Structure formats: C-alpha cells, structure tokens
Amino acid sequence: MTRQISRRSMLKAAGAAAGAVGIGTAVLPTPAAAAGAYAHPGLLHTRADLGRMAAKVKAGATPYTAGFAKLTANRHSRSGWAANPQEIVYRGAGTPQNYATLYNDVHAAYQNALRHHVSGDSAHADTAVAILNAWSAKLTALHGSADRFLAAGLYGYQIANAAELVRDHPDFELDRFQEMLTGVFAPLSDDFLLRHNGAVVSNYWTNWDLAAMCCVLATGIFCDDKAQVARAVDYFKNGEGLGSIKHAIPVVHDDGLAEWLEAGRDQGHALLGVGLMGTFCEMAWNQGIDLYGYDDSRFLKGAQYVAKWAMGGEVSFTANTRRKGAINGWSGSETVTSAAPVDPAMARPIWAMIANHYTKRRGLSASYLTQVAAKSAPEGGGGDYGPNSGGYDQLGFGTLAFTRDKATGTSTGGSTGPAASASASPAAGSGSDPRPQTGGSTASPSASASSASGGDLAATGSNDVIGWTAATGITALAGGVLLLRRRDRARRASQ
Template sequence: MSRTSPHRASQQHASEPAELSRRGLLRTAGGLTAALALAGSSAALAGTTAGAAPAAFTHPGMLHNAGDINRAKVRVAAGTDPWLSGWKKLTANSHSQSTWTPNPQATIIRGGTGENYGILYNDIAAAYQNALRWAVGGTAANGDTAVRILNAWSSKLTTLTGNADRFLAAGIYGWTFCQAAELMRGHAGFDLAAFQKMMVNVFYPLNNSFLTHHNGACITNYWANWDLCNMASVMAIGILTDNAAKYDQAVTYFKSGAGNGSIAHAVPFLYTDSGGYGLGQWQESGRDQGHTVMGMGQMGAICEMAWNQGDDLYSYDGRRFMKGAQYVAKYNLGQDVPYTTYKWGTGQNCAQMSQTVISAGSRGALRPVWAMLHYHYNRRLHLDDKYISAMYGRVAPEGGGGDFGSTSGGFDQLGFGTLMYAK
C-alpha cells in the first residue's frame, strides 16, 4: 500500500519553509553567532537540505551540547526555575546517587529464558544521571561513579542475546548508554577506547543486522520503534567513535529507509485540524499509546543528536515529525484526531493486517519525551506547538529512569528534559 496520504499535498501549509542544514553556519568562522541567530529567528529557516556527516564531529554532541550543559549549570547555580525544579528531580532520583554500585554482566538477555536486561537499563540510568550531576553540579563523586559504571560494563559485556527482543536491547540500550559516555568523554579514568570497542563489537552488529535484514521478516512486520531505537544507536555510536559512515547510515535511513522507522513510514498520513495545526498519524497509533509516546522519545533523540551535529532532521519533509508529535500529543490530551485505516504486512510472507481505529490503550500516559520537542519547536524555532506544549506541561518538570515505574518502559527515555532543554 502507499505510505503517504492521497491528500498529502493539499494537507500541508503552503507557507511552510524548507528544512535547514545548520552545518554551513556552524562551520563558518562566525559559526557560534550564526547558530545563535538561527536559534532565535524563524526567518532563518529558509535553506538547503542537510547533507552527509560533518567533517569533524562536535563533542559533546549527542543529546546535549556544551551550551545546554553551561546553561543548566548557570541556571541551577542561580536557583532559577524551571532548571532548579528539574535539578531537584534529578538529585532526588535513587539512580543519581554516587553510592550506586554497578552490576556488569558478560551476557545480557532480552526475550526468552534467563532475561536479565533490567540490570543493564538500571545501570545505564545510573551512569547517565551521575554524569549529569557531574556535568551540571560539578560533584566529583558523581563523575567518579559514572566512570566506574561505564568502565565496569566495557570490561565485561561481550554478548547481547535472546529472541527477537535482542534487537530492542541493542537499540534502546545502545543509544542511551552512549549518552553517558559522551558526557564523560575526557574525564580522568574513563576508558573511552574500551567503551567504544564494546559499542562497535557488541551493539552495532545487532543494530546493523536489524536495519538491514529485519530478522528475516517482511519489511513492515516490525513497529516503528524497532527501527528507531536501532537508528538512534547507530547514530550515537557514529558520533561516539567519530565514524562518518555510521552516522550517515542513520541519517539516510531516517530519510529513506524501507522499514517503519523512516520518517514517511513512521508518519504515513497527514492532516490539518480545524485550528489549522498540521497533524501526522503515527505508525503505532492503532496499536497503543504507550508505544506511540515511546516513538516521540526515540525519534526525538535521533533529531536532537543530528541537530547537535549540524543536521536538521526535526524539520525534514515539511516538519513531518512535528506533525506526528502534534497528533500524538493532541490525542493523549483527550482530544479527537482523524484516523486512516492502517494496513501492513506481517511475518515472513507479508500476511496482511489492518487497524481501522486509533487505540485508546495507555491513553494519556506520561513519559519524559516532551521537553525536548517543546523547547526545540517552540523556543528554538518560535513555532506554535499547541499540543506538544500542553503535553509537556503535564509532565514538567521531567524526571527520568526510576521516576516512571520499574519496568523497561520507564527507562526507554533518559529524561530530565526540563533541566537540560529549558530555554
């Protein structure tokens, strides 16, 4: 079936500007000034399409850049909200304590007999949260703990296995683990080379295998999040290891990949509501809202990492992702949205399935995915993000892993967006 709405052309606002490549600005001698001008002026949005990987990667340059870290540091020290409220959410979390003891495993299993992947996602949350406390608060003990967690795992983990869910483990825990390592880059005692080796040898092969072969299944068999987490991991590993080919692999898949995580497949149908807001039906909307909201966090992470390397995927294809996020937010706020029957092929033989109505399962569930999107579209680009903004208001100040339940769904996003993205 066609993955685009038959009415797509008429449903987009004619006045929407093209997506912008920031790299040219960031590479110039006046790159900082130009980047600040870009962040503060919607008039700067006319530009060319993003290209290949940067000539030199920016570090830190994944979910957080140096400006994000400095802003949070200054605002927290001054006791200014909402940063201070976000900081208090972080310091109250049990995972952010410098007393955390890592529990590294040689083998992580997700799916099937002997599952133990909860050990990994808890340690990743602890590594990230301690890294944030060190980066923002400057506390040496937290920095030492983050390093201790990262080194413990890179010296022991050799295998990710299980049933098909092993690909979820490689994707979700691949990109999230890289975030802590990027923050600790250059810290005394951190064995960056060993951590890079682990990511390349243990995580990337599964990421690449899934995006290339989809576990031998029909290309549409797996939901968008399966692609998205593996794309995010490939991008994060590319940045962490300064590998342009891996970074480009993720960007290319985002734009034109055959699976459900590429942008046109993840947001297959476009609409405009009565208020004039562009909406985009999310691929998992007929499944349940928990996984749909998860998609906001996974695709948001890809867009934020790319942004910090000079590529504007947030605005790619007429800001298609923003329309998807507005749609998901509006429905989870309790409002009605349009829905087009979604059809896809399953299994190895592409047996046809369809969903005729949007799912109310987990509707309204709160997860820490909205700050990143709100502060990008509303504060960087000065756009009216009515529904995204309202959803962010419900969860703010954002917490992170450990604040949204003990199961894996509560750890799929690292969180703390209020602290790190408020502008």
C-alpha cells in the first residue's frame, strides 16, 4: 500500500475546489492570496485579529482583558527574555534531551510577539526577533528517537507562528528563518507523513500525524510554497494515517456527535489532537481554505464529542483494532473497546478558537464546545499548564486571540434545522470579522447546521475547500463554467 502524496491527488483536490464554487456562498480570498502569494500575517492570526485584540484590550472589554492579563502574567512574555539556542536539539529516551530549551524559547518568542501587537510596546517585538534570529543562526538538526518527529511537528508550527507575527520587523532575518523551517523542521514532518518512521501506517496515533501536518502547512504558508500547502490539505482529506479527518474521526452518530479515535487512548492525547486539528483548520481558514466545514463539519462533530466526554459526559464508542509494528518487521495489534476515563478538571487551551469559529463565525449551536470553552477561560499558554512538554503543546491564549463577536448574516442559534444552515457559512463582508473574506468557504446547502448540532444540543446563539493554494484563478474559471452551464440549460429549455 503506497503512502506517496501524489501530484494527481493534489490536482484532484484543486479540481474539486473549482467544481465546488457556485454551491452555496463562495467567499473571496484576499488580493494577496489571489495573486499567488499568501496573506501575511496569516497563520493563527490575521492583521484583523491583531487589531481586534488591541482595540478590545484598550477599551477594557471583557473577556479580552482577562485573556491579556494571563499573557502579561506569564514569565515567557517578559521583554528581555534571553534565548539559549542549540545547534542540535534532541528529543527522545536514550539521547541527551535538551528540547525543553527549544519549546521555552519558542513560547517566549510567540508571547512577546503577541504582547507587542496588543500593547504596541516595541520592546516585546525586539525580544521576539532576537530569540528567533538566535535560533535560525544556530540550529542545524533535530535528533533523537521517534519523538524527534513530534519535536519537528509541534515546535515547527509554533515557531512559524511566532515568526509570522514579526516577519516585517526590520531586524528579522526572514530568509535565514525560512531556510531553517524548510531545512530542519519541515523535512522531518514531510517524511513522517510519507513513511511514518518505517512503521505500518496506523502504528502512530492521531496526534503524531496532526503535529506533522501543522508543521507542513505552517511552513508552506510562511514560505509561500503552494505545493507544500496543497500536500498538507490533501493529507487532511485523504491521508492514510490516523491524522486524516476520517481516520481521526471514524464514526459519526445520529445524535450529531462523532467519535474521536484517541478518546480510546487517554484524555491528554485526545485533547492534544483536537487542539492540533483546530490549529490546522484555523491556519488553513486564514488563507481561504475551509476545512472546519469539510465533510459536513465533521470536525465540529468530533470536537463536540470530545468536549462532552472531557467534561464527564457519557459518549458512544465503537470498538476498533489498530495495527502496530514495523514494515517487514515486528507486527501486532491493539483493540480498544471503550472511551478512556477522564478527569473533568483537566484543562488545555484549545477550546476558545474552535468554539468561536462555529458559534460566532458560522452562527451554529455547539453547546458542549460553548460549555467547555467557558469552563477553560481565560485561557493561558505555555508555562500555565505545567512544566513538562505537554504544557507547551499549544500556543494558547485563545480567550484573548479568538473571542469574537457573532458575524452578521449568520443564524442566531435558535434554529438547528435546514433553514439555519443556509446562513451557516461565513458571510462575505461581515462587519464583525473581516476574516471570512480571507478564509473562504463554500456552504453545504442544508445538512451542516442540523446534523452537526445534534438533537441534544441547546441553542447558543458537505462544505469543501476552495483551492486557492492549488491554482490561481479557480473562482473565475469555475464561475465561467457555471455561466456556460446555465446558458446551456436555458438553450435546451427553449428548444
């Protein structure tokens, strides 16, 4: 069975994207994306997002002020943080592990960069740039056990996000940083998605794939590499590993919830996976690619499932068997029959981003996401969730960064039936968030709001990707095809 991410599948994704235009509401990308480059900043935060955060904090608006207080209280956000770059970073048993140095510096760079945009204090931007420049000047490799792939994926997407916030700083060494991303981080993540460390494709759990996918996508966007972005998006949809959406979320139930595969493993890794898939969807959205709504909002159903389960609710679980082992080597299997036990007090800064997308951008009901996001607020970041690596798996600060007003033109949340779904896609020109203009979607005409919400979800007030990354001018081409089809239908009707 081949794992090659083929050119044919990438072109197929582009063709499907073109065919999707005209179904529902097509939302235009930014002029930069249409011209062949990506919008910057455009990973987890756009310029509009950063402006919103600054304005809300300046106005003393809640809950932004509480989110900003979490940021300023974190020691990593202090200007003057001294970087400690390494030539080789090691992660994994049996090696001289020093990867904590990397993730602490990465989070310090990100937090200082974010703090600069909110406060306007240039000292924080200077600190972030100094950290990033120090690492790009010294780092040459990531080594270790299989865990080196986790280091590449997690810290690769994170360091790209930190750099994206200061890429226009006059002292930032952009070219050298891009060389580090493409020469040190992304090759490991690319290779993992292709070969899975020489193991059978299901040997590694969902979060391994998702970490690698986030790194590949973030690198592609940061470096304006359309082929890299197309590979990541295609893997999300069609990848053979457990991180692709239909493997990560294998079963959809009639109640509108969908099983998250790693719920059968443990709570911590399941939360990590949901956070990573949300991160992947958000970065894609900010470049005009709607994966949040892909396959009838399958991710919404999976995130709702994990939110309910993580708060102690009962969820259905389908027994499954996972093959393990090396190709042409040892082999085995593992059968999981039920969802793992949970600690409802466990917190991870993953929920604000996901809940705000579905309930505010799309106007959908998502009661479990709403509840767990409120329970987790205000979200902190690296350093607020324990001293070990698990506490640094997400960049965090979602209360500050992703709280948004409900987009105009979306449903009010009182209805979850087909009538509500027509307005579930982001509305072009929405006054509360300009990002739907840069993060286009093509709305599924009826099913999304009703099936994704589920019968047991209280009102809180198949989408596909438009392939801006795969080709330029798809909208014009698809629009022309649609016009020709309409004219042909009219001609035949008149005969």
